[in-house]
Amino acid sequence: MKKALAWIWFLLLALLLFFGAAIFVSATPEELAFALGVFGFLLLANPLIFGYVGLLGFISKAKAGLAKAETVAEATRVPLGQLEGLEDLALAALWLHELAPYRYTYYGLFLLLLLIALAPQLAGGAFAWAGTLAGVLWGAAVPTVIVFGLELAAAASLAALVREREKAK
């Protein structure tokens, strides 16, 4: 699962790089700014994307009763000894909690970029770089939507698992 995900990720990046190189020659400064925003924030979002996708996989395994504490220990770098004997629900909640600092950092930096990009518009003055900065913002919005969707999906599937367990009792 993890290996397949890494391969898909690699192929996606290779494809993007291939087409990116093809259009790089004729790219406008705005498009380059867009690409900068996408790749820069994709790099920043990497632990979050991997974390939430891993957590979603962990929750679907927990539904089948196949979840292992080793997966969480490996992903969150919490010593395995502290996780042994914990219920899979608790493990998933711990994993979700471990991702919170990354999420706050990511959204904080995105908000900072949003403020910087919107400042020229809010101030009413026209700066030469305002248009290019908007490109970085639109680029950064792409991984942000991915992170936001994955985060919501992980929280929702964890909540669904909790409800399922409560019904079973």
Place this chain on the structure above:
Amino acid sequence: MKNIAGTLIISMLLALFVGLGAGVYIQSSRTQAALTSVPPSPIVVSASYEREKHQVVFEVVNPGYLPLLLVDQSIVFTPGPESKEKAYALAAVPINLTLPAQGSVKVTMALKPETEELKVGDAVAGTITYTHPLSPDLYAVTHLFKVGGEQ
């Protein structure tokens, strides 16, 4: 949010919005790049005669996305039936005016001094030569101004 379908719908809507915004942004940058590679040509939208100063004023508009440099102007005066003045021409009077992209500018063409004022039926052909940043060539636009009854 505790509903997986709801999270999916919200994420899809957000993705549509971001995709639309980014696409519009990139397309507009492409369009801008395409438009700035097309040299514009100025358009004379109005011409009027100022009797006191004895000059014709052309309002010139630049419809394109590149600035133009108006280099010089020439005037050809053709008398109408009511005028006793002889026909004359003024050539290559320097202007050196920058016409900004999507902007307009007023070009004053001083008529030949010590000639009588324009009468109904008189015609003034004003020629403005200009250059654009993509080429060193000189181009010209000629506007024919005929004095009407109300002027």
